[in-house]
Amino acid sequence: MDKQGENMKLEEVYKQHEDLEIDFLLEAIYRLSGFDFRQYNRSSISRRIHNRMNINGIETVTGLLEKVIHEEHFLESLLNDFSINVTEMFRNPSFFKTFRKEVVPILRKYPEIRIWHAGCATGEEVYSMAILLEEEGLKDKAVIYATDMNEQVLEKARKGAFPIQKMQAYTKNYMLAGGNYAFSEYYKADDQYAYFHPSILENIIFAQHNLVTDQSFNEFHVIICRNVLIYFTADLQEQVQHLFYESLSPQGFLGLGDKETLRFSQVTEKYQEIAGNERIYQRV
Amino acid sequence: MENKWKFGIRPKITIGYIIIIVCLFASVIILNNQIRSLQQERNFLLQYNNKVETLTNNVEKFVMDMQAGQRGFVITGNEIYLEPYYKAAGEWQIEFKELYQLMADKPDQQQKLQVVRETTDLWIEEAGENAIRLKRDNDDAAIQQFYANDRGREYMQSIRNQFNDFRESEREIAQVRAEELDKQNNNLTGGLFGLLLTVSIIAIVISSQVSKSIVRTINDVTQTIKKIASNNGDLKERIHVNTNDEINELANATNDLLDNLDGREWLQTNLAEIVTKYQGVASIEALAKVFMSEIAKMTNSSSGAFYVREIEDNRNHFIKNASFADNNFEKDIGRESFRIGQGLIGQCVQEKQTFIFNEIPEDYRYISTGLGEVPPRSIFIVPILFEGDVIAVMELATMSEYSKLQQDLVKQIVETFGLSINSVIGRMEIIRLLNESRAMTEELQVQSEELQTQSEELQMQTEELTQINEQLEEKTKDAETKNKELEKIRKELEEKAEQLTLHSNYKSEFLANMSHELRTPLNSILILSEMLAENDQGRLTDEDAEFANVIHSSGEDLLSLINDILDLSKVEAGKLEVLFEEVNLSELPQHMEHVFSPIAQKKNLEFHIFKEDDVIDLFFTDEKRFQQILKNLLSNAFKFTEEGSVALTIKQIENQLQTEEMRAISKDWLEVTIADTGIGIPADKHELIFETFQQADGATVRKFGGTGLGLSICKQFARLLGGWITLQSEEGVGSVFKLVVPSLPNGLILDKHLNIDYSEVAVTQSSYEPSTAFVSDLARLDVQKQTVIEKDEVLVSLHDHTNVFQNKNILIVDDDYRNIYALKTALEKRGVNILVAKDGIECLDILQDNTEIDIVLMDIMMPNMDGYEAMYRIRNDLQLKELPVIALTAKAMKNDRDKCLEAGASDYISKPLNLDQLFSVLRVWLVS
């Protein structure tokens, strides 16, 4: 009993110390690279850190910190670790289906449409949206701004080449999302990648943008930011929600990931939810 | 009021009536007496008169009788006649006496009777006795004589007269008496009327008095009530009655009623007021405070406390929620909490009874006023019940006393207050639960986000792992095959080792000879040209001297080239030394300019050199090899360009554009581009020209000149420097060679070298090949003309590392032979095994027996069994859920596509088929 208590205490102290170490590490990363992870979801960050520690056989976060400061490319690889770029084309197909059904008819009335994909990762989502707009005949008057804080994923996104292993799933997603044509009309494949036709890339601007540190850069009719906020603490989510709100035109649409919600944000009253559970909100 | 002597309406009326009745009785009695005495008088008068008359008559008769007897005797002498005489003479006396006595009150009449008596006596003596004696004596004569003068008769006459007179007087007296009686009678009648009048008056007075007193109060009451009614229920009006009767009681009762109503109204308004005051209060503390302040106001309480039940460990606790002293809620009084049964208040809870104490227990707290502490006069403890349980208690204290009404008010308020408390508690509970559930959903949200992040991280890791695995697998596979190859090669090597030693001897010998043979004349050229260039005697023009210079430097190049040939063989043998040293890149442009502008001038070509500003000056590489590559490429460029330009561009590759592998080697990478507008190289020769000692095609050698060594040396050197060369070229347009090399202060590390080795040359023509041309793995360009069903179209096929189509089994289900034929030829070229079914039924048959099919291409419109049904059956009857079935649909119809998906198609592709698209789709569905 006593021993257990002691152990628990030790664990707690250990945890506290590690918290402190992580604070230092994140501060260092911020100062060295300008990437601000200080308000990211701690548990996720801590798992990523431990992941890296495991791989490199580092015992303590401080050890990691040392490497970050003194080893040339270590910071880069750690930053890479922090960036979770999991994505899919037509991820959560019902989102796109609903978008098609509920949002597109409204966008149709606009003379021009600006769409912002924040945290676009390797671009699958952006290509999905572009295909959707193309099919709805909105492509020509739409400009898609696809941003991410990670240059590397943006580089991949610009290429529009996605691993062929994933294409079966994407085909399914495309069809579930209410695709109008054969999905294969949009790409050519070799044995490794499916290369999407460059015409899809027209009107897409890929740019580096950090939601934590950077400001709004335009007014958009649609902002899509899915599965990015989950990595943030509530406070940071709130901050980013304000950024989105500021960047959204009146009556503009905000699309979130299926595990994300506006419900607990202060801006929630300024939006109305469209079509049930798809996390598509319209500014009111 | 109550003590006052009460005089009710009933006694009032009764007494009135009694008075009237008594008056009547009295008058009747008086009248009766009067009448009776009158009657008696009359009766007496009548009897008297009768007696007097009878007696008078009797006396007269007796006298007459005596006379008659005397006469009879006298005449007859018969004694018989004397008998009545004597009898009368005796009785006369008696009767007379009686009569005389009767007249005792009338001396006049007695007088007259005296006279009668005397007269009668006289008659008796003189007449009667005398005559009788005479007769008896028979003295007739005397008798004669006597009768002669008859004195008796005289007497008799006077008796008669006297009697008449007496009678007359008596009659007169009776007359007088009768008149008197009449008068009395009249008086009586008058009295009767008088009485009647009096009684009537009395009755009237009494009734009017009584009725007046009754009606007046009633009017008073009515008036007041009317007033109240007209005043819209102002219950302040009261009835004032001076009388003390039932009306008064009525008035009092009405006043009481009004008081009651008034009280009740006060109660109701206060009730309503208090209820509105605590309407919408959300917290129990606020409720208690509002409640207490209102109650205090209404009951003039000077202090109070409010306790609410809280359940802790299954025990009821009463906790103070509000308190005040002298209407100041800041003042904290009363104990913080108590249990059931603790103290007076606890007792009150236990008994669920309202307590009111006017005798204050000694230890009771004192009310603190501004002046000090004063004990309260009265305390009032009220339990507040809900569904029979005490859920709160209130204690109030006052300096005065609690009126009944105040008590009632409190009790009444409290009756419903339990419900209010309960609902507030309920509401608070609901709010608490709501907040809790909100917090919980929020937590859940956070958790679900957390889960999502975890799953994404996991996915990321899995992806990384699979990638690593794949690489590992590939490497092991490679290693295996290489092992086998190695094994084979080892044997071959062993076999050839001897031969080789022979060969290499020859080769070395040849090379040695060659270099010797070449070097000797070259040396003289070098020396001579150097001398010429010095132009000691000044016999040469400047231009000539410059030419001599060129000859010299070119000769030097040639020398080094010869050395390089040696080197190349050393490279082949792995024996070439590479020396990484500091190279000053800033001098590079001038140097190249210096070397190549004469050639440019000669061939009339433009020669541009661009060096971007951000190129670092100090670069670590083997300068000799590096320059050798550049010179080689440049001389090639000039060689094959007849018009236009040659451009040399030196730039540094931006960090972001570098691949991971490149970054791992160095952070500085140089990209040197040599672009010409020359004859270009046909695509199918792109690879060939880099092959070492490749001389298979004599024409090529001829056309591109040289020994065929130039580019191979470049390629080998590039490799040795840790980089590579790429080529983009189009026949008739020009060529672009790119040399990419890293800055390597520490030289090249072997395993890195291997990596690079793997990604030597990229050649592509694809329009959407990323601009940064060092995508590594597209080594061969494969341009094929494909037969497409509708039209011919150039298929730009990207290179397949391994042929995914090789040995795959594809089932074509179609009834159109042309289609089948086109698909078959296109696919078989790639090594696919084709099976054909002409309708759904055949398709099912084939699938039933054949488990090796990798993909089904399914036409929709077919006889016997169409594609929809076939697909449906594949999925449901044959239970082949995973088998990729690609539907071939007619383009325009969205409906078709939906039906395909419903039927179970994995994907669809529109007809007419685009082979390019078809191959893409097949690749997608062939990966496992």
Ligand SMILES: C[S@@+](CC[C@H](N)C(=O)[O-])C[C@H]1O[C@@H](n2cnc3c(N)ncnc32)[C@H](O)[C@@H]1O
């Ligand atoms: C899990 S991916 C989401 C991709 C895509 N939106 C989807 O839902 O499929 C998250 C992306 O957000 C990016 N990201 C994370 N923090 C960011 C920030 N502060 N600013 C911009 N992008 C950020 C990461 O680089 C990553 O590419």
